């Protein structure tokens with residue numbers, strides 16, 4: 001273990017027994033998400049809706065998207081410059097709804113959310129369902145950075161529990177790690193969390209995750225993420241936090257806040273920075 005000179009809240013003598021990892025920008029290049037996963041959704045959305053029309057899974061996905069539209073609309077009455085402006089989805093439960101128009105409204109809504117990189121649970125659930133076929137047909141392979149499998153192995157050997165917390169749905173997370181460029185990494189991962197537990201910018205989400213995992217006090221946990229706002233929220237919940245500053249990530253703009261966090265550009269560096277239980 002080495003100490004570091006950052007004026008962060010981490011006490012690097014804390015004994016870490018659990019790591020919680022973000023995906024995009026942390027275990028996985030941002031380019032994989034934006035240049036492979038997201039284009040797959042755009043290219044296959046119409047086909048997916050037509051193929052799955054009438055299925056319980058798609059009905060549920062549409063219901064979630066519709067509820068989100070209603071919620072945003074309600075919120076927009078209260079906020080002057082509403083940040084969402086989510087395109088209308090026709091009520092899927094209306095008896096005489098024009099199916100063609102309903103489908104058009106769903107597509108408009110999904111594409112709008114994706115154009116804005118919205119991390120809504122509704123969008124992420126649909127995406128997760130869509131990627132299944134892409135992975136199964138080997139059209140997509142999940143990408144993790146080259147040192148990630150070795151780090152997983154190392155943590156596993158030392159009985160450090162590995163959890164994932166991503167805006168991507170739990171189903172999408174499992175696909176990415178099951179069909180990874182290094183084979184299935186799922187056996188290394190003890191559990192998964194997505195935004196159904198709460199958004200990644202809220203300290204309460206991290207508190208809920210910790211009470212679900214139940215592996216001791218917050219300072220036994222290490223959260224690694226590329227997002228400084230997620231890092232701030234997790235720190236407020238008392239976790240040790242390390243920023244993933246990969247060469248391929250966009251630079252973090254708030255330089256001042258950045259200096260208050262530990263940073264690594266590869267998981268290898270975590271092993272010198274933190275005191276993992278062994």
Ligand SMILES: CSCCC(=O)C(=O)COP(=O)(O)O
Nearest residue numbers: 022023024166167168172173
């Ligand atoms: C689980 S793979 C899909 C990635 C994704 O959709 C996403 O929004 C990634 O967000 P993260 O919280 O992992 O940065």
Ligand SMILES: [Mg+2]
Nearest residue numbers: 022024025226
């Ligand atoms: Mg991320």
